[in-house]
Amino acid sequence: MLDLARLRALHAVSVHGSVAGAAAALGYTPSAVSQQIAKLERETRTTLLERRGRGVALTEEARHLADTAQELLAIVERAETTLEERRGQPSGLLTVAAFASAARGLLPGVLADLAHRHPALDVRLTEVDPHLSVDLVARGVTDLAVAHDWDIAPLPAPEGVEQALIGDDLCDLVVPAGHPFTTRGAVRRADLGGQRWVCQPPGRVCHDWLMRTLRTAGLEPDIAHVAEENHTIVALVAAGLGVAVVPRLGTGTLPPGAVAVPLEPGPVRRLYALWRTGAARRPAITETVRTLQGHWPPR
Numbered sequence: 001m002l003d004l005a006r007l008r009a010l011h012a013v014s015v016h017g018s019v020a021g022a023a024a025a026l027g028y029t030p031s032a033v034s035q036q037i038a039k040l041e042r043e044t045r046t047t048l049l050e051r052r053g054r055g056v057a058l059t060e061e062a063r064h065l066a067d068t069a070q071e072l073l074a075i076v077e078r079a080e081t082t083l084e085e086r087r088g089q090p091s092g093l094l095t096v097a098a099f100a101s102a103a104r105g106l107l108p109g110v111l112a113d114l115a116h117r118h119p120a121l122d123v124r125l126t127e128v129d130p131h132l133s134v135d136l137v138a139r140g141v142t143d144l145a146v147a148h149d150w151d152i153a154p155l156p157a158p159e160g161v162e163q164a165l166i167g168d169d170l171c172d173l174v175v176p177a178g179h180p181f182t183t184r185g186a187v188r189r190a191d192l193g194g195q196r197w198v199c200q201p202p203g204r205v206c207h208d209w210l211m212r213t214l215r216t217a218g219l220e221p222d223i224a225h226v227a228e229e230n231h232t233i234v235a236l237v238a239a240g241l242g243v244a245v246v247p248r249l250g251t252g253t254l255p256p257g258a259v260a261v262p263l264e265p266g267p268v269r270r271l272y273a274l275w276r277t278g279a280a281r282r283p284a285i286t287e288t289v290r291t292l293q294g295h296w297p298p299r
Contacts, residue, residue, distance in 0.1 A: 002043060004076065007069035009036035010048060010058075014066035015139050018055055025095075025141055027124055073140050074278060081282040090284040091120035097137070098146040099130040101230055101250025102271065106166075107146070110295050114288060121284055130205070137161055137274050144288060148269045150209050155272055162280055164289050166271040167296035169249045172260035174233075176240040179259070186264040190217050196224040196242040198233045209267065210245055234258050249298065271296070 012022035013033065023030040041048050048062035058066065084091055098107050103125060111123055128136065133145035138158050148169065149155035157163050173192075175181045192214060200206045214221045224242045227233050230251050233244045238257035246260075247269055254260060273289045280286075 003040070004072065006036045006040040006043070007065070007072060009033050010040060010062060011066050011069040011073065011139075012141060013037065013049070013056070014058055014063065015136070015141050019049075025126060025136070027126070070140055077140065077276070078278055081279050084282050084284060088283065089120060090114075090118045090287045092122065092284060094121060094123045094144065094284045094288060095142045096123060096125050096144050096146065096288070097128045097133045097142040098125060099133065099148065100127055101247060102146045102148070103127040103250075105250030105252070106271075106292070106295060106298050109298065110288070110291050113291055113295065118287065121287075123284075123288065131203075134158065134161065134274060137276060140276065143275060143279060144285060145274045146271060146292065147274060148205075148271050150205050150267070150269045155270075157274065160277050161274055162277050163272045163274045164293070166273055166292050169247045169269045169271055171245050171247045171263070171267040171269065173243060173263045174237050174246045174254065174258050174260050175243045176237055177257050177259050179243070181243075181261050182259045184261060186262040188264050189213060190219075192217070193219040194222075196222050198225045198227065198236045198242040198244040199223060200228060200233070201226050205269070206245065206247075213267070 009022060009026065009028075012025050013019060016022045016025055019030045019033050019037075022028075023033045026033065037049055044061075044065070046061045046065075047059055048065070049056040050059055080092060096107070107125055111125060114121055114123055126142065128145075130147045133142070133147045134156060136142045137145045138161050146166065147155055155163070173181065173187055181187050197210065199210050202208075211221055225236050227236065230246050234246060234251060234254060236242060237244050238255045240257070245263070245267060249271075273292050275285050275289075
């Protein structure tokens with residue numbers, strides 16, 4: 001009989017495209033995932049992974065088995081949901097994926113609250129790129145995701161995935177101390193020309209929002225510095241190296257040398273919780289979503 005844990009490991013490799021990615025999502029070491037796959041190969045007497053350069057690729061047989069694993073995991077999820085619903089209390093394992101600033105600025109308080117009130121519930125957090133989180137929920141790799149969108153990039157909710165609004169995250173223009181904008185009550189977007197910008201890499205929603213917003217106003221952005229993390233972006237601004245648009249969530253108190261100035265109109269990103277429709281009745285899901293909403297905005 002096929003072992004469900006080994007099928008789960010194979011399914012995670014198929015979703016993430018690598019053993020390392022699967023290990024990070026499952027909370028295992030890459031060695032443990034490789035061992036699970038090797039045991040599954042022996043059980044099925046089938047080669048499931050092939051070396052491709054420094055990585056691996058699923059064989060045709062492995063892809064078929066991974067599809068079957070997804071169906072089996074969905075059946076198990078429904079069974080677990082029914083049992084937990086009958087007990088009426090949040091319990092069992094709940095995997096949560098969240099983007100970086102939510103993982104830093106929102107989830108610690110939420111997870112501590114859940115652990116205090118529901119000791120039978122084991123919530124495990126993984127920080128992921130927001131572009132990936134919806135697909136991870138849809139594929140059954142994670143139970144619940146915290147994701148965000150902007151007005152230029154609405155959050156997609158594929159069939160079989162439900163979502164609930166957590167709250168609106170306001171964004172500020174952050175400038176060096178002594179910048180002329182610090183004397184204004186608010187800055188209009190049309191006045192942003194001639195600035196050197198610090199922002200996230202191309203392909204990130206924050207970067208795309210900045211490029212589209214300034215170009216719509218007839219301005220060509222001068223991107224001086226690119227950084228992944230908001231804390232790095234703010235540090236560069238505080239050093240006098242440019243200005244940035246930064247969401248408030250996860251940024252915390254600005255360091256000396258950086259000043260937040262409202263933009264007019266102000267950019268807003270919306271935070272959502274997402275989960276599979278098949279798990280919608282699960283008390284762990286409903287209670288976690290309620291707690292996320294209750295902790296918004298973060299104190």
